[in-house]
Amino acid sequence: MTQSRPRIVPEATVARLAVYLRVLAGLADGGRSHVSSGELAAAAGVNPAGLRKDLSYLGPCGVRGVGYSVAGLQERLSAALGVERSRACVLVGMGRLGAALADYAGFASRGFEFVGLLDADPARVGDRVSGCTVRPVEELESVVAGTQASIGVITTPAEVAQSVCDRLVAAGVRSILNFAPVALSVPAGVDVRKVDLSVELQVLAFLDQQRDGGPPPVVVPVPAGAGGAR
Amino acid sequence: MTQSRPRIVPEATVARLAVYLRVLAGLADGGRSHVSSGELAAAAGVNPAGLRKDLSYLGPCGVRGVGYSVAGLQERLSAALGVERSRACVLVGMGRLGAALADYAGFASRGFEFVGLLDADPARVGDRVSGCTVRPVEELESVVAGTQASIGVITTPAEVAQSVCDRLVAAGVRSILNFAPVALSVPAGVDVRKVDLSVELQVLAFLDQQRDGGPPPVVVPVPAGAGGAR
DNA sequence: GCGACTTTGTACCTGCGTTCACAAGCGGTT
DNA sequence: AACCGCTTGTGAACGCAGGTACAAAGTCGC
Missing domain, CATH: 1.10.10.10 (Winged helix-like DNA-binding domain superfamily/Winged helix DNA-binding domain)
Known part of the structure; x- marks a missing residue:
């Protein structure tokens, strides 16, 4: 049942x-x-x-x-x-982060296969990364259609992330992993997960500061006290 | 008051x-x-x-x-x-992900400066990434002490992440960003944030599967039938 | 075959985070 | 000077996730 x-x-x-x-x-x-x-x-x-x-x-x-x-x-x-069947992924933005992800062994071993690598920079098109050739971003739609990719990974600059996202969704991708530092808006029925690397560091910096200097950053003159907290 | x-x-x-x-x-x-x-x-x-x-x-x-x-x-x-003052970061594990992070513009522009890049592989030692020279992991303690680094980033294989973490903590680092797929144990007073890339993809795969099996048409098909699992 | 130990599965409780809704405060206008 | 509309700041309710404690269930030893 x-x-x-x-x-x-x-x-x-x-x-x-x-x-x-x-x-x-x-x-x-x-x-x-x-x-x-x-x-x-x-x-x-x-x-x-x-x-x-x-x-x-x-x-x-x-x-x-x-x-x-x-x-x-x-x-x-x-x-x-849902790891039983392998999942096809498309990655847009072959900068250093994109290249690192495409080559990350942890993905392949868990059934995630990058079937499409795209970049807008002609200098990067043609590169071979992890057994896959980088193609121009213009071919996004045809790559998604041809590979039936179900997951899209965005590692582009923030400025173009939304337009890339829109194109992925229009092409039929319903799951998106976003590394660009912007909030993507998508229609209902599409899932987006965001990984924001600099936010992680800033949270650590905050905790660090809170630990060291008990006094808050506020300009109000607090005499003393204010223990470390946490 | x-x-x-x-x-x-x-x-x-x-x-x-x-x-x-x-x-x-x-x-x-x-x-x-x-x-x-x-x-x-x-x-x-x-x-x-x-x-x-x-x-x-x-x-x-x-x-x-x-x-x-x-x-x-x-x-x-x-x-x-706490972004007002720049923060010194040490990164251990200069694989592709480590290299991508060390060179990530989003960090530098927010006051996070990588002052130490370490790797266990002699082949990588000496490389220059983002204006910093990769040094052997044996120098971890001296690098942390010399640079007063307050944040440690771990991008090593999972097997050595805990020992690297222990050494960072012993050297005085109290904030750690962990990309290795293991749960690090640290003493009280040390903050760890974990980023697990393959987990993100697996969550998407789960949502994808759940979507296909449920909402679209009418109700759940086939009341009877074998093949448990789900 | 029976008792006792081990470990799961779950009900209850507590605390946090998020959302809704409203009162307070400020600027612009007449 | 007083009114009006706009926006903030906050109090309260809701829902959710995490933790504790306990009962059910199965195995191992005798």
């Missing part, structure tokens, strides 16, 4: 499921056949109860008193995450 | 403040002097009320009936995020 309706899986849980799947791969390589939620949670850096709750969204998949079957869980998670 | 204590700023808010700051830079370039919360929120891709609440953590910084001064807000946010 394909019970696709009953439980909706929170997005935060989905992200963790992917982490569990990777940890399981390591355990399988180590020859392990079973794992407890405690051990798996420790390796994934989460709370054991939270892990069990995450897995329970897929239905009962462990054995009480024993733990989880490594192989069984791998299969369950792979099916849930 | 006069001014309340430094309110604690939620981490989710901090991340958005960084986005606002970038949007403001664009507005300033465009010659704008004032913005309303609605317009700023639209550009940042968030809810206007949420934006106002975010900014309110810094104390009142707008003018009712008018909006926010672009220059004033930029200054306020820069101070709050």
Whole structure:
């Protein structure tokens, strides 16, 4: 029974499921056949109860008193995450970041295959990266149509990200991973995930500052006190 | 009393403040002097009320009936995020991703300067990336000590990430940005942020699969049938 | 065959983040 | 000088995610 309706899986849980799947791969390589939620949670850096709750969204998949079957869980998670079948990805913007992503082994090993690499710069067109030839961005539509790509990755400058996004969506791509520092607007039914690298560093800088100088950056003259917080 | 204590700023808010700051830079370039919360929120891709609440953590910084001064807000946010003074960063693992990050213009323009690039591979030592020479990872401690780096970026393979992390912490680094697909364990007082690229793609794959299997036509087909999994 | 131990799965609770809605404040206008 | 419209700032409700604690269930030992 394909019970696709009953439980909706929170997005935060989905992200963790992917982490569990990777940890399981390591355990399988180590020859392990079973794992407890405690051990798996420790390796994934989460709370054991939270892990069990995450897995329970897929239905009962462990054995009480024993733990989880490594192989069984791998299969369950792979099916849930849709990693069973390989997914075709198109990447637009072959700068250094784009080149790094196209060549990232972590993608290929998880069923993500870059079938199209595009760039607007004629100097980059023709380069071969990770077994794929860079093509001019004008061919975006034909590449998407010809490869049935379902995922688009945007690593262009911010100025052109929206137009590239629009073209990807028009060509039929419904999942987009955006590295450009802009908020993309897309029609309903299209999913966008944004990775903003400089934001990550700025958050760290903020935490760093909060730790060092208790006094806030506000211009108000606060005499003293104001402990470090966090 | 006069001014309340430094309110604690939620981490989710901090991340958005960084986005606002970038949007403001664009507005300033465009010659704008004032913005309303609605317009700023639209550009940042968030809810206007949420934006106002975010900014309110810094104390009142707008003018009712008018909006926010672009220059004033930029200054306020820069101070709050600790972007006023430049921050020294050390990057370990000069693979393609590491090289892309070290050369990423978005970092330098926001006050993040890579003062140390390290790699374990002798073949990469000596390379010059973005005006900095790659040095052997053995010099990690001396580089951190000599440059007073406060942020460490880890782009090594997963196997060595924890040991690199331990050495960074021991050397005095208290903020770490981790791109390796492992959960790092650090002592209290050290902040770690993790960016997991393959997880992002897997979440998209999940959403993609969920979309295909559910909403489009009518209800769920086939009430009976075998082949569990899902 | 039975008891006890182990581990899962889940219900409850707590806290946070987000959204809605409204009062307060400022500028412009008459 | 007073009114009016616009926008901010904030109080309150909602929903969600995470954590704790406990009961169900299965295995192993005797």
